[in-house]
Amino acid sequence: MHPPTDELTLGVETSCDETSVAVVRGGQLVLSNVVSSQIALHAEFGGVVPEIASRQHVRAINDVTAIALKEAGVSLNDVASIAATRGPGLAGALLVGFNFARGLSLALGTPLVGVNHLEGHLHSVWLSTDPASLPDPPLPLLALIVSGGHTELVLMRDHGDYELVGRTLDDAAGEAFDKVARIIGLPYPGGPAIQRAAAEATEPVRLPRAWLPGTFDFSFSGLKTAALHAAFAMARGESADAIRGTSLPKLDIAAELSPQAVANIAAGFQESVIDVLVTKTLNAAASTGAAAVSVVGGVAANRPLRERFQSKSPIPVFVSAPQFATDNAAMIAAAGYFVRTTGATAIEPGLQLAPSRA
Numbered sequence: 001m002h003p004p005t006d007e008l009t010l011g012v013e014t015s016c017d018e019t020s021v022a023v024v025r026g027g028q029l030v031l032s033n034v035v036s037s038q039i040a041l042h043a044e045f046g047g048v049v050p051e052i053a054s055r056q057h058v059r060a061i062n063d064v065t066a067i068a069l070k071e072a073g074v075s076l077n078d079v080a081s082i083a084a085t086r087g088p089g090l091a092g093a094l095l096v097g098f099n100f101a102r103g104l105s106l107a108l109g110t111p112l113v114g115v116n117h118l119e120g121h122l123h124s125v126w127l128s129t130d131p132a133s134l135p136d137p138p139l140p141l142l143a144l145i146v147s148g149g150h151t152e153l154v155l156m157r158d159h160g161d162y163e164l165v166g167r168t169l170d171d172a173a174g175e176a177f178d179k180v181a182r183i184i185g186l187p188y189p190g191g192p193a194i195q196r197a198a199a200e201a202t203e204p205v206r207l208p209r210a211w212l213p214g215t216f217d218f219s220f221s222g223l224k225t226a227a228l229h230a231a232f233a234m235a236r237g238e239s240a241d242a243i244r245g246t247s248l249p250k251l252d253i254a255a256e257l258s259p260q261a262v263a264n265i266a267a268g269f270q271e272s273v274i275d276v277l278v279t280k281t282l283n284a285a286a287s288t289g290a291a292a293v294s295v296v297g298g299v300a301a302n303r304p305l306r307e308r309f310q311s312k313s314p315i316p317v318f319v320s321a322p323q324f325a326t327d328n329a330a331m332i333a334a335a336g337y338f339v340r341t342t343g344a345t346a347i348e349p350g351l352q353l354a355p356s357r358a
């Protein structure tokens with residue numbers, strides 16, 4: 001499907017709160033993928049603070065690169081090309097990684113490929129650390145990109161050939177996980193915390209689903225509000241559906257909720273998100289004639305989501321391995337490699353992957 005080569009790509013990713021550098025052979029075999037997470041620095045603010053992110057990328061990027069090269073057992077001179085995220089993402093954070101990569105490229109005379117972050121996520125299902133089992137997802141592939149910043153359905157006909165099939169009209173799914181976690185007093189990032197809490201549920205709260213019939217678009221803001229109202233009612237010791245108004249009296253909801261109530265809200269919320277994501281993605285796959293489905297982005301790390309896809313899908317499902325699902329540089333290296341070696345056009349970073357059909 002692509003020219004077999006041992007060519008090494010150095011990937012650089014700094015679009016949000018992870019400083020990451022990776023060395024990938026032939027666009028698929030991950031020799032190293034070092035991720036320096038800033039989560040602890042941002043946790044007390046309940047989300048990413050852009051200025052803190054940029055400063056931390058500057059501090060970390062040299063060391064992260066040195067470790068990535070050492071772990072891969074290679075030197076900069078062995079690298080055939082450099083791939084760095086150009087966007088979308090936090091402007092200041094992106095500048096740090098991209099200019100670092102540009103400096104290396106100029107100093108070494110090595111070609112630089114600017115990668116669209118979403119195109120990186122799409123390529124995460126081509127990655128492996130095992131040379132004996134490199135994945136070969138068939139095309140066309142219907143990809144669900146589901147992260148803190150994105151919830152998009154993309155039909156990938158080839159490397160560089162994408163069609164946007166559906167998207168969220170408001171919050172990204174990961175953002176909804178983070179916000180609901182905050183409401184019920186769980187730590188940031190909310191996704192893993194909600195998954196853990198949900199596993200302890202005895203009676204998941206029934207929350208609504210936004211089906212948006214006739215489209216492959218998503219909406220999570222109504223679900224978030226419904227979770228807030230359920231949490232408020234349960235914090236006052238009432239049944240989950242007791243509150244229907246929009247303005248709530250002041251109450252420290254998280255402090256009043258029992259651990260069991262937190263678990264039941266977490267499970268109900270998670271189930272609503274999973275139901276909508278899986279149902280709509282599989283419908284879109286059927287209607288576009290996709291040969292397989294992929295699930296990529298931070299929320300793909302959610303175990304019940306992966307299991308539901310595997311059990312419901314009539315066609316093969318490729319889910320990014322957890323270390324390649326959240327932001328990382330190996331996926332950027334993979335995208336850069338495939339763009340370079342298949343003659344595909346790099347997608348502009350500031351733009352959508354492709355114009356919406358709507």
Ligand code: KG4
Nearest residue numbers: 147148149174191192298299301302326327
């Ligand atoms: O792809 P990513 O690392 O960064 C963005 O590009 O946004 O995704 C981060 C998002 C966060 O919202 C986080 O809460 C969510 O992915 N996430 C999860 C899980 N692990 C991370 N959501 C649900 N379940 C998880 N296990």
Ligand code: ZN
Nearest residue numbers: 121147297327
């Ligand atoms: Zn991402």
